[in-house]
Amino acid sequence: MFTFAHCDPIKNNTDHTGKVSEQLTKREQDYAKWYNDLVLKADLAEHSEVRGCMVIKPHGFAIWEKVQRALDDMFKATGHVNAYFPLFIPRSYFAKEASHVEGFAKECAVVTHYRLKSDPDKGIIVDPEARLEEELIVRPTSETIIWNTYRNWIKSYRDLPLLVNQWANVVRWEMRTRLFLRTSEFLWQEGHTAHATKAEAEEETLRMLDVYARFAEEWLAIPVIKGRKTPGERFAGAVETYCIEALMQDGKALQAGTSHFLGQNFAKAFDVLFTNKENVQEHVWATSWGVSTRLMGALIMTHSDDQGLVLPPRLAPVQVAIVPIAKNGEQLQAIDAYVAPIVKALKDRGVSVKYDNDDKKKPGWKFAEYEFKGYPVRIAVGPRDMENGTVEVARRDTLEKSVMQAQGIAEKVEHLLEAIQDNLYQKALQHREDKTHAVDSYAEFKEAIEKGGFVLAHWDGTQATEDRIKEETKATIRCIPMEGGAKPGKCMVTGAPSAQRVVFARAY
Amino acid sequence: MFTFAHCDPIKNNTDHTGKVSEQLTKREQDYAKWYNDLVLKADLAEHSEVRGCMVIKPHGFAIWEKVQRALDDMFKATGHVNAYFPLFIPRSYFAKEASHVEGFAKECAVVTHYRLKSDPDKGIIVDPEARLEEELIVRPTSETIIWNTYRNWIKSYRDLPLLVNQWANVVRWEMRTRLFLRTSEFLWQEGHTAHATKAEAEEETLRMLDVYARFAEEWLAIPVIKGRKTPGERFAGAVETYCIEALMQDGKALQAGTSHFLGQNFAKAFDVLFTNKENVQEHVWATSWGVSTRLMGALIMTHSDDQGLVLPPRLAPVQVAIVPIAKNGEQLQAIDAYVAPIVKALKDRGVSVKYDNDDKKKPGWKFAEYEFKGYPVRIAVGPRDMENGTVEVARRDTLEKSVMQAQGIAEKVEHLLEAIQDNLYQKALQHREDKTHAVDSYAEFKEAIEKGGFVLAHWDGTQATEDRIKEETKATIRCIPMEGGAKPGKCMVTGAPSAQRVVFARAY
Secondary structure, eight states, X not given: OOOOSSOOOSTTSOOOOSOGGGGSOOTTTOHHHHHHHHHXXXXXXXXXXXXXXXXXXXXXXXXXXXXXXXXXXXXXXXXXXXXXXXXXXXXXXXXXXXXXXXXXXXXXXEXXXXXXXXXXXXXXXXXXXXXXXXXXXXXXXXXXXXXXXXXXXXOBGGGOOEEEEEEEEEEOOOSSOBTTTBOXXXXXXXXXXXXXXXXXHHHHHHHHHHHHHHHHHHTSOOOXXXXXXXXXXXXXXXXXXXXXXXXXXXXXXXXXXXXXXXXXXXXXXTTOEXXXXXXXXXXXXXXXXXXXXXXXXXXXXXXXXXXXXXXXXXXXXXXXXXXXXXXXXXXXXXXXXXXHHHHHHHHHTTOOEXXXXXXXXXXXXXXXXXXXXXXXXXXXXXXXXHHHTXXXXXXXXXXXXXXXXXXXXXXXXXXXXXXXXXXXHHHHHHHHHHTEEEOOSHHHHHHHHHHOSEEEEEOOSOHHHHXXXXXXXXXXXXXXXXXXXXXXXXXXXXXXXXXXXXXXXXXX | OOOOSSOOOSTTSOOOOSOGGGGSOOTTTOHHHHHHHHHHHXXXXXXXXXXXXXXXXXXXXXXXXXHHHHHHHHHHHTTOEEOBOOSEEEHHHHTSSHHHHHHHGGGOOEEEEOOEEEETTTXXXXXXXXXXXXXXXXXXXXXXXXXXXXXXXXXXXXXXXXXXXXXXXXXXXXXXXXXXXXXXXXXXXXXXXXXSSHHHHHHHHHHHHHHHHHHHHHTXXXXXXXXXOOGGGSOTTOSEXXXXXXXXXXXXXXXXXXXXXXXXXXXXXXXXXXXXTTSOEEEOEEEEEEEETHHHXXXXXXXXXXXXXXXXXXXXXXXXXXEEOOSSHHHHHHHHHHHHHHHXXXXXXXXXXXEOOOTTSOHHHHHHHHHHTTOSEEEEEOHHHHHHTEEEEEETTTOOEEEEESTTHHHHHHHHHHHHHHHHHHHHHXXXXXXXXXXXXXXXXXXXXXXXXXXXXXXXXXXXXXXXXXXXXXXXXXXEESSSOOOOEEOTTTOOEESSEXXXXXXX
8 A cells, every 4th residue: 555665664674675564475375474474573472482482572462451451341340350379280289170180281381390500510400409399280271279279268158159360371381383372371361260059150151251252242353153162172171161263364263262161070179168058068160261362363363464463443552643744843843733632632532542753764664564563543644734634544444545624533533443443343244254154965064164164064963973074174163153043953974963053164 | 446246357267256357466466477367367368288379369469450550550651561471481591691590590490391191000290201301490580581582672773772561470489488578479570671871771770760669659658768789689680779668567678679770781691782873783781670569568567557457549449438337128228329429429530439238248247347458448328327418437547437428528538538648658657767767886776776677877888797787687788778868977887988878677
């Protein structure tokens, strides 16, 4: 859209002569490379030299902070409070819930020593004498340490429900990593609630699934399918796992959040009992639920394009960038004065705005920078605008530009931001609908999976059939959807009865 | 102040028959036990079963969230952005800055393996085959991993200054721990900035020291002394360490925040060079600065009393608790209606308020609970208040109660909250002034240190004298103060010349 002879949009990538988006791999060419390039060039994150761990750079972290704030407000509005539990879990606790440890054992970072020392030959080494009696696991998730703590917090039905969330870093050792999507260390929130009855715990599980779905749709502008996981895809230690599933632009699915009904599994493993109203001791019922920095991957892959990042206005760190186009200092001063009331009017409406009158950078550099980094709206003001009482407004989602009257511009921009938020959601929804197909035969299924997207098909409910499909097509059952009605049919593979169609896709 | 036959103020401590503050150890009796009891009984934090690691409970975490929000706003207002760097640091990076590794080597948690496995005899064990080639240190502070990253971010003077902060957990292995004050894992923020010149980095170091001092005084309501550390007390790897020092009620000092000028030490250790305006390569200048959950300890020990927690209104999770006193459901309904506009008026003024009309708990329980947990203002409303158009207002800091007209109460409460905030600060300041003494002889010094408080005395500037004083009196030099003028004198121990008095105390 913009072309300039000299611009250097990314601070830390030297030797640009064209705009950075021209150096971005096109999605059609290589989607995976496009994604990785974009994350790096838009200064969202990068690989660290520590195997599997990423650095979340300031622009990426500013988006994550917005995600955190919005989710945290939603958790608090549903009665939850935050707390903080230890990073380390003793090996013995971790082993108490059998299926839980089985699920996580292969990806645990283990602390075995607590001191370094200086060695005359080898330099700084781990002090072999400072070995821990019991090894500590760096938490991959906190059910075990939390339920070990809840044992002392819960005595009576009056202590229930206990509705606690934690924002934390967790570690799951990964051999092959991708920025935001799969990293050894990631940031997340994990809710851990305790209830007096099974019904209350089930209700909480679904309440938080709804919170996640609402957040995905209203903030991330990502339509999601809510559903149950099959037994083979359940969280290790859960009785039932629910999830929200989103579809990326390349037709692959991404699990964007999970909410688990844990039954009494952890209460039994950690002896968490309460006295009910009838004065009888019972095991407590549990849920846990989480979303992570993986959401950043979903956000990027849903909306961004070959020109760079596209951000929904509600999560954009800065919603409006204003760029003056001045030939000299005098003109710049005049534009400063012209723009000041616009900035104020936008801020008064709660719009975040950056007026970039740094004269060390050229307008072309700024246009390319703000476009590439996904600022939803860019306003340009030049001498002719001042003469005409106008400004030029560009929206990032459609790349359309238009000249508007400066009078009343704040209100118009506010509406434009809402329109962009809505447009991104509608576009993603349309894409998902275009890429969702119901099929009846396994042959049709294979063909549909090859094309990408969600495929709705009947399945006989067995692990064996699920495994066979996965092996033969690389498609997994994303979920058993909760909406759209359950019409019975016959399994596309075995012909055995099926209660309803389930959602298949290849997935991240 | 309140006595009730039946109240059970702390959910998880069963079998109370009196108010919880009556079970609290008195400060005069055993200050350390008072502190520990209070942290536990006010549901702020508790020891976990993981050695040295604490659980921050919801009430404690809600205060920490307020601290984070206020500090984060101050960091952003001074041009800083947040980012996130890996939890793990490879052993070899850690060893690159010699004095840094020497300072931290003895307290490092070390990850050596990345997998567990099931053993037929021993259950779940660390898989000996999954040994890391290079051990990973759980970050005790992040200078090394961050400066290793900055090498790729900084090429030119145009990339500077780089003003980054991180909110994170860190681990420093401790054998003897105290809740909030000294724990193996703690939460903190660490700022890491990079500058083109020494002067700019020094300016930043002092700017952030000022931010900390302002936060301590305006939010925590804790007066602090700003100063420089002696060489022996410097951060490992720093050229100069600045600090803010506060005085607790028992006369012991507490270091509440530090800001370090790192010179070019880390830039040299990690080869971080930039091209200056004259096109010459130079090493980058650095600062780092941090405050931690230790501030929670300072907050508690500065203001709280034998009746429980006292919180400055600006950091109280809930500022006003309103308790109805009703004999039956009909009365309660009438009070609900009477209180509703008061709640609304308070919220409209930005006051956080909890109207607790839970009829499963008695008013006496609620009064004791809110008093013990430090709610700054409690309002009680009974039938007689409705008749008279009044409410009863109790302030936590002075424990005074008064009957006020309900008309216009929100504005009065808003002013009362400001008055409480100010009163807490003034009280703490008065306490510090009463406990600060200048002495000229070593004999006087020893006597003054024994009584507790800050002692201002001349010191000859040598490590030997500092060590001798520490050994003989357990007092350390808290800082070389920056304010109050530097009048020269003679060292109280050796008689050698001294440029100015320095601040001594026994410290946490």
